């Protein structure tokens with residue numbers, strides 16, 4: 440069997456995440472073989488991809504030839520073995536259940552070429568557990584995207600106990616080649632990086648509404664017209680660095696004790712109940728009355744515009760270095 444390269448990839452599971460990965464791979468010129476145990480899901484994913492290419496054509500983001508070329512690169516197949524044949528990289532996006540992922544990885548490890556990398560979109564599971572006992576555990580790792588990966592590029596990369604460091608390195612390079620932004624983790628922690636940070640913020644958002652300090656509109660505006668505008672550019676540490684004249688050390692020296700007393704005040708025993716969810720639901724419906732699909736299309740279009748704007752205006756880290 441010829442050693443596969445990264446020009447041919449397989450997408451296993453074509454739900455919300457798998458179909459978006461399909462777009463990431465096709466956009467970068469990779470041949471993509473897609474497989475799902477439910478043929479209706481494959482049909483829906485292809486219809487979604489076609490509609491997305493059409494929308495990009497309509498908005499002048501893609502030439503006719505380029506759209507046709509992307510479409511040509513995707514092939515739906517009828518078995519897992521056909522999907523992984525000749526693939527140098529496999530992106531697994533099946534259901535989020537340990538027993539199902541373990542079974543899927545057993546099949547993938549058997550069917551894929553030994554040199555192929557097996558990446559999982561899992562949002563929370565530990566690759567040490569998924570790949571336990573597999574002959575090819577060394578080529579298995581978590582490659583967790585932010586939804587949807589063809590719009591939001593940050594992608595968490597994390598091996599299990601047996602993952603080869605070379606596989607982590609190669610996958611990191613591959614993700615960069617695809618235009619994704621690798622978020623490299625050194626060890627497993629529940630929720631990985633995105634969801635831990637998201638959980639910390641959402642906990643406070645829910646508690647502010649629950650306790651009546653403010654409503655959904657105020658919480659969402661504080662992010663979309665406040666903190667979030669900067670976070671899209673710099674992240675929490677970058678913001679700390681630019682929020683004090685002496686940079687991040689000065690910021691945390693001056694404001695460290697304020698953060699510490701707020702951390703002591705944050706609730707950790709918050710629980711959802713149906714009344715609280717309904718209250719949040721009613722307020723959210725008033726803030727966002729447009730149909731859900733229109734909200735998603737608007738969000739994705741503007742996220743891509745922000746990315747274009749950032750790419751055209753990079754922060755020159757070489758010049759303007761702080762003098763010590």
Ligand SMILES: NC(=O)c1ccc[n+]([C@@H]2O[C@H](COP(=O)([O-])OP(=O)(O)OC[C@H]3O[C@@H](n4cnc5c(N)ncnc54)[C@H](O)[C@@H]3O)[C@@H](O)[C@H]2O)c1
Pocket residue numbers: 451452453454455456457474475476477480531532533534535536543560561562563583584585586
């Ligand atoms: N939805 C999100 O926001 C999000 C974000 C990041 C990561 N993820 C992760 O991505 C993975 C997929 O999530 P999703 O939201 O796309 O789920 P989904 O339910 O939309 O899609 C899962 C797909 O896997 C298919 N499937 C089931 N068993 C299969 C098998 N043995 N072989 C091939 N296909 C099979 C199903 O038919 C379905 O189409 C999960 O691990 C999830 O945690 C989800």
